[in-house]
Amino acid sequence: MDFPISGTHIAPLYLVVIGFVVGVLGGFFGVGGSFLVGPALFGVGVPMNFVVGTDLAHIVGKSIVAARKHRTLGNIDMKLGLIMVAGTIAGVETGAQLIQALKRTARLDWAVGLTFIVILVVISSFMTWESLATLRARPSRHRSPRTPPGGQRARQDRTAVAGISRTIHRLNLPPFVSLPVSGVERVSLWAILAVAYLGGVLSGFSGGGAGYVRLPCLIYLLGIPTHIAVGTDLFEIIISAGYGTLSHALKGNVDILIALVMHTGAAVGAQMGATLTQFFGGQRIRMAFIPLPLIGVAIMIHGLLTGHGSK
Amino acid sequence: MNKAVANSVRWFLVELVIYGALMAGYFFLVLSFLGSWLDRLFVNDRRDYAWIALALIIVQGVFLEALTRRLLSFIRPRMEE
Secondary structure (H helix, E strand, O other), X not given: OXXXXXXXXXXXXXXHHHHHHHHHHHHHHOOOOHHHHHHHHHHOOOOHHHHHHHHHHHHHHHHHHHHHHHHHOOOOOHHXXXXXXXXHHHHHHHHHHHHHHHHOOOOHHHHHHHHHHHHHHHHHHHHHHHHHHXXXXXXXXXXXOOOOOOOOHHHOOEOOOHHHHHHHHOOOOOOEEEEHHHOEEEEEHHHHHHHHHHHHHHHHHHOOOOHHHHHHHHHHHOOOOHHHHHHHHHHHHHHHHHHHHHHHHHOOOOOHHHHHHHXXXXXXXXXXXXXXXXXXXXHHHHHHHOHHHHHHHXXXXXXXXXXXXXX | OHHHHHHHHHHHHHHHHHHHHHHHHHHHHHHHHHHXXXXXXXXXXXXXXXXXXXXXXXXXXXXXXXXHHHHHHHHHHHHHO
């Protein structure tokens, strides 16, 4: 099938399958799946600026499907999501401007590619260490200070780095907000906005919803239970990726036809992934997340070395 | 729980077949016609293209969410019989 906007020719089935896979991952982990979509589109010759914008567009549609499902499961903290939108939008615009600046330097592919690789390796390494430390720790020492809404055993979260979020909660930087749905009594508004801004910059710069950064930040820095972090991240991504789509489309970085075809697969996958979260505890979800960024790294290195997408 | 997981997988497989047929029709009837029009819009009026692109993906998101949900509710009661 020809996609005249980006000047590429891609089999629609390939896009549907990629969409389906990242749909399952998105529904299950609350991530946009850019660590797979980016390399997958780049690998079949889609120019990098189109990869970034098109990925954001497909994420909007997919997140609508997954977030609705998570809402029925009680996994969305609307207050936290709405606060994060402000920081994310500012960050997305910063990231999109960085892409515009790099477009003129002819080093866009390598800049975005190497940024991807470094971030993904750091996140995967940290989560591996954290999961191993949590497994070794005695359950009573690191149990979350509260039982998340619903009270199901599967939702009781333990993390080996709970001290980080407790330190951030004690940060004396007004104004403060409480997040009853997430079980956070008091946290500085600036801490939430900073996490959202960081995710937004990476979202605008490297494409996708940057859930691969925001999800760990929500869990480890803000102390949000994993299931609620997944659902809230998806809710927030609808708005921030929507803004990113608009911003990138105005700059000529979106091939909406590719996004629409990918989304037909993602819609089914997102329903499936969101449903599967009912069967797993937070620690297992985090452990299952670990290899995913490394797959993205391998595909990205292959793309950079073979020169696809550098037209 | 294993039985529940097995049932879920069966529901999704049946859904997938019906959904796949609907999507094949969608590709040929809608996307093939949209392609050239969107390409012209992309070249001639980037602002309109941006808003229409966003509207298209939101409408498709809402529509496919409703479609997959209805497919599931239509299939599940029959498979549980």
